Amino acid sequence: xxxxxxxxxxxxxxxxxxxxxxxxxxxxxxxxxxxxxxxxxxxxxxxxxxxxxxxxxxxxxxxxxxxxxxxxxxxxxxxxxxxxxxxxxxxxxxxxxxxxxxxxxxxxxxxxxxxxxxxxxxx
Numbered sequence: 001x002x003x004x005x006x007x008x009x010x011x012x013x014x015x016x017x018x019x020x021x022x023x024x025x026x027x028x029x030x031x032x033x034x035x036x037x038x039x040x041x042x043x044x045x046x047x048x049x050x051x052x053x054x055x056x057x058x059x060x061x062x063x064x065x066x067x068x069x070x071x072x073x074x075x076x077x078x079x080x081x082x083x084x085x086x087x088x089x090x091x092x093x094x095x096x097x098x099x100x101x102x103x104x105x106x107x108x109x110x111x112x113x114x115x116x117x118x119x120x121x122x123x
Contacts, residue, residue: 001041008042008073012066015041034062042069045076 001018003011015038019029029037039050049072053060060068 001037003041003043008070011041012038012069031062032059035059035065038062038065038069046072 001011001015006014015034019034022029035053039046039053042050046069049069053065053068
């Protein structure tokens with residue numbers, strides 16, 4: 001199952017319903033399996049979130065993953081809304097400009113422009 005264009009809430013409800021249907025047919029899906037397949041179905045937009053969750057020890061339970069995914073989605077949307085740039089791209093752009101010694105144009109473009117007085121030191 002893939003989330004596609006569904007909201008996280010809708011995807012979660014459908015995913016839970018599928019798990020319940022499997023249980024009704026006598027096919028119990030273990031909690032770690034639910035976590036794995038749920039995270040996988042979230043899609044590329046959630047790859048950083050999903051990988052992070054899978055590296056936690058112990059792996060969070062399915063009942064804990066769903067609210068975390070909803071929270072991550074809200075956070076990502078708030079960042080996208082404030083900057084007009086997806087969070088993962090803003091972070092990549094910022095790191096790349098600093099790593100290669102170029103000025104940090106992202107900061108000037110999306111944080112209100114360069115500071116007064118010509119001081120361009122890193123904040």
